[in-house]
Amino acid sequence: MSAVNRKDSLNQFIQQIYGRPVVVKLNSGVDYRGVLACLDGYMNIALEQTEEYENGQLQNKYGDAFIRGNNVLYISTVKRRT
Amino acid sequence: MADDSDQVPAVSVKEPLDLVRLSLDERILVKMRNGRRLRGRLHAFDQHLNMILGDVEETVTIVEIDEETYEEIYKEKKRHVPMLFVRGDGVILVSPPGRVGI
Numbered sequence: 001m002s003a004v005n006r007k008d009s010l011n012q013f014i015q016q017i018y019g020r021p022v023v024v025k026l027n028s029g030v031d032y033r034g035v036l037a038c039l040d041g042y043m044n045i046a047l048e049q050t051e052e053y054e055n056g057q058l059q060n061k062y063g064d065a066f067i068r069g070n071n072v073l074y075i076s077t078v079k080r081r082t
Numbered sequence: 083m084a085d086d087s088d089q090v091p092a093v094s095v096k097e098p099l100d101l102v103r104l105s106l107d108e109r110i111l112v113k114m115r116n117g118r119r120l121r122g123r124l125h126a127f128d129q130h131l132n133m134i135l136g137d138v139e140e141t142v143t144i145v146e147i148d149e150e151t152y153e154e155i156y157k158e159k160k161r162h163v164p165m166l167f168v169r170g171d172g173v174i175l176v177s178p179p180g181r182v183g184i
Contacts, residue, residue, distance in 0.1 A: 037098075040097045044097070046098035067174065
C-alpha cells in the first residue's frame with residue numbers, strides 16, 4: 001500500500017528535477033555540479049555543463065558527463081546563485 | 083553531441099546510456115578509480131560500462147607526500163595502448179573531451 005506511494009513519489013521527484021541544476025556527490029567525496037539531463041534506476045546520471053569540485057575546483061566539463069551509478073552517494077537540487 | 087541547445091528538449095525520458103551511445107566511435111574521456119584517466123575512441127560498451135577503447139592514452143596520477151616537508155607531490159605516468167578492454171566497475175565518469183580545462 002504505502003510502498004506504491006513511495007514509488008510514485010520517487011518517480012515524481014525524478015520528473016521534477018529533470019533540467020534543474022543539481023549536485024551529485026560521489027562515494028569518493030568528489031562533487032559534480034551540473035544540469036540533470038537524465039537518470040535511471042541504477043542511479044547512472046547524465047549531466048550537462050558539469051563542473052567537478054574536489055577540495056577546490058578541479059575541472060570544467062562542458063557537454064555531457066555520464067556518471068556510473070554505483071559511485072553516487074546522493075543527488076541534490078541546488079539553487080544557483082552566482 | 084553537436085547540439086548546442088540551452089533548454090532541455092521536451093522529449094520522452096531517455097536513459098543515460100542512450101546518451102553514451104551517441105559518443106560511439108568518437109573520442110571520449112573516461113575517469114576511473116585509482117586516479118586513472120583514459121582518452122580514447124569508444125568502439126563498444128555495455129550496460130556495465132565495460133568498454134572497448136581504441137588508440138588509448140592512460141594517465142595515472144599519484145600523490146606522494148614528502149615525509150619531511152609534508153608537501154604533496156603529483157606524479158603522472160602515461161602509456162599508450164592501441165586497443166583496450168575496460169572493465170566497467172572501475173569506471174567513474176565518461177565524457178566527450180575537447181572543452182576540458184584544468
